Amino acid sequence: MSEEIRPYKIQVSDAELDDLKRRLRATRWPDPQTVSDWSQGIPLDYVRTVCDYWAREYDWRKTEARLNAIPQFRTDLDGLGIHFLHIRSRHEEALPLVLTHGWPGSIIEFVKVIPALTDPTAHGGEASDAFHVVCPALPGYGFSDKPKKNGWSVEKIARAWSELMLRLGYTRYYAQGGDWGAAVTVAIALQDTEHCHGIHVNMPLVRPDPALGPLTDEEKDALAASEHYQTWDSGYSKQQSTRPETLGFGLADSPAGQAAWILEKFWAWTDCNGNPENALTRDEMLDDVMLYWIPNAAASSARLYWESFSKGNYQPVRIPVGFTAFPKEIFRTSRRWAEKRFPNLVYWNRVDRGGHFAAFEQPELFVREVRACFRTMRA
Numbered sequence: 620m621s622e623e624i625r626p627y628k629i630q631v632s633d634a635e636l637d638d639l640k641r642r643l644r645a646t647r648w649p650d651p652q653t654v655s656d657w658s659q660g661i662p663l664d665y666v667r668t669v670c671d672y673w674a675r676e677y678d679w680r681k682t683e684a685r686l687n688a689i690p691q692f693r694t695d696l697d698g699l700g701i702h703f704l705h706i707r708s709r710h711e712e713a714l715p716l717v718l719t720h721g722w723p724g725s726i727i728e729f730v731k732v733i734p735a736l737t738d739p740t741a742h743g744g745e746a747s748d749a750f751h752v753v754c755p756a757l758p759g760y761g762f763s764d765k766p767k768k769n770g771w772s773v774e775k776i777a778r779a780w781s782e783l784m785l786r787l788g789y790t791r792y793y794a795q796g797g798d799w800g801a802a803v804t805v806a807i808a809l810q811d812t813e814h815c816h817g818i819h820v821n822m823p824l825v826r827p828d829p830a831l832g833p834l835t836d837e838e839k840d841a842l843a844a845s846e847h848y849q850t851w852d853s854g855y856s857k858q859q860s861t862r863p864e865t866l867g868f869g870l871a872d873s874p875a876g877q878a879a880w881i882l883e884k885f886w887a888w889t890d891c892n893g894n895p896e897n898a899l900t901r902d903e904m905l906d907d908v909m910l911y912w913i914p915n916a917a918a919s920s921a922r923l924y925w926e927s928f929s930k931g932n933y934q935p936v937r938i939p940v941g942f943t944a945f946p947k948e949i950f951r952t953s954r955r956w957a958e959k960r961f962p963n964l965v966y967w968n969r970v971d972r973g974g975h976f977a978a979f980e981q982p983e984l985f986v987r988e989v990r991a992c993f994r995t996m997r998a
Contacts, residue, residue: 622786627693627702629683629762631913636679639874639912643674646875657893661883669882670875673905682727682906689733693762694786696779699771702762703755704729705787708737710749714993715789717753717780717807721798721822722859722920723881724976725761725910727903729754731982736989747997748990750793755783757799759919761910766919773799773927777806781814790814793993797821797977799923808936817939817965817996819989821977823952825960826933841951848949852887855880859924867918870911877917878908888975890947898980907979933960941966941992945981947974966992 648667652659691704704726707713716736718729729752735742736750756763758771758779780803784792794815796804801820808818827842834842858866870877882895882904889898896904911917940961944951946969958964968988973981977988 621695624692624694624786627691627762628687629691631679631683635913640674642872642874643670646670646873648875657883657886661879661886666875666879666882669901669905670878672901673874673878677902677905679909682902682909685730686727689730694783696782697775699758699766699779700764701755701758701779701783702726703753703783704733705754706733706737706752708749708751710738710740710746712747712997713737713749713751714997715753715784715787715792716750716989716993717755717784717792717794718978719755719780719794719796719800719803720757720760721796721800721802722760722923723884723907723911724798724800724979725907726754726756727906727910728976728979732978732986732989735982735986739990742986744986744990748994750989750993751789753784753787753789755780756910757803757920757923759922760914760916762914765916766922769922769926771923771926772930773802773806773923774810774932776803777810781807781811785814791816793817793819793996795819795821795989798975799927802927802931805936806932808938808940809932809934812938815938817941817993818936819941819943819966819992821943821945821985821988822948822975823942823944823950823957824931824933825952825956828956828959831955831959835953835955837951838953838956841953841956844949844951852949855884856924856928859921860928861925863918863921863925866921870917871915874908874912877912878905880917881908881911885976888947888949889980890945890972890974898974899976903979935959936961937963939963939965939996941995942968943977943988943992944969945973945975945977946971949975965995 739748885895891898
């Protein structure tokens with residue numbers, strides 16, 4: 620495969636958009652839930668309202684133009700075409716930083732933070748806060764290719780990202796991520812200590828340690844959150860990690876189904892006080908859904924769970940690590956639990972708002988945390 624880096628533009632055809640609207644108008648809806656809240660899943664009335672907006676008012680062309688205004692490329696990594704954003708800072712002090720999304724996220728999560736990360740002097744920072752940003756779409760997600768064979772685990776993706784950074788000329792770089800992006804980022808930190816000199820994550824990949832003695836209040840909160848996730852919030856992961864192909868038949872055929880599958884997670888995992896539109900606009904959520912619907916990525920994105928879910932590597936990470944705890948994150952931790960896995964934990968902070976999609980929900984706060992974390996690693 621070629622190592623060429625090719626400029627890329629997103630070009631969704633009118634026929635694809637017309638087909639989307641046709642399918643939305645032809646949706647066969649399920650019966651309504653028998654409760655007045657979200658405890659049986661995303662409510663029928665809400666999905667119908669969003670899908671009506673999607674069909675009548677939502678404008679993909681605006682989002683397409685916004686993405687196409689950002690330098691984007693494709694290159695072949697380990698036999699697979701990978702789509703990525705690459706924005707070089709004008710500041711000489713800039714650090715190369717690879718940002719990795721998760722599920723049900725996409726590169727759209729980072730669009731709001733790219734200007735401040737790459738041009739800090741125009742956004743309340745110093746030139747020494749600058750980054751060259753690389754933002755790849757995971758294999759099987761967005762406009763990256765879909766693996767034709769199994770084996771694209773978190774570890775393989777991490778190796779591909781390291782190769783991408785070297786191919787771009789970055790022999791010293793840093794990494795950041797949440798959700799699957801956190802898993803990939805930690806895998807980079809374990810595998811590429813020669814070139815990756817520090818990471819920041821906003822979802823902890825640590826285990827409780829009973830040997831540390833009585834639980835603190837934050838550890839009790841973390842265990843309660845984990846129990847809630849396992850009892851009420853993990854059904855999607857069981858399906859995606861065991862039978863992703865079966866799920867794909869419904870979501871590939873129904874935009875309403877694809878939207879419902881993702882929108883429920885925006886409700887559950889954002890800091891939204893019961894309404895996802897308190898955290899993200901309707902257009903922002905649909906922008907993300909479109910990066911699953913247009914490339915027909917329901918099954919291919921879910922296969923990452925089949926490849927890697929419950930197969931986590933919990934080896935200690937020796938390079939510098941920073942962590943920001945957002946209050947509505949799915950998984951939570953204490954500093955002492957984190958330090959068992961990350962003995963070189965150089966940055967730790969708890970913030971007062973935000974959830975699982977930190978850069979998407981709270982872009983200014985996310986930028987502040989990333990800047991603060993990597994300032995400790997720039998020397």
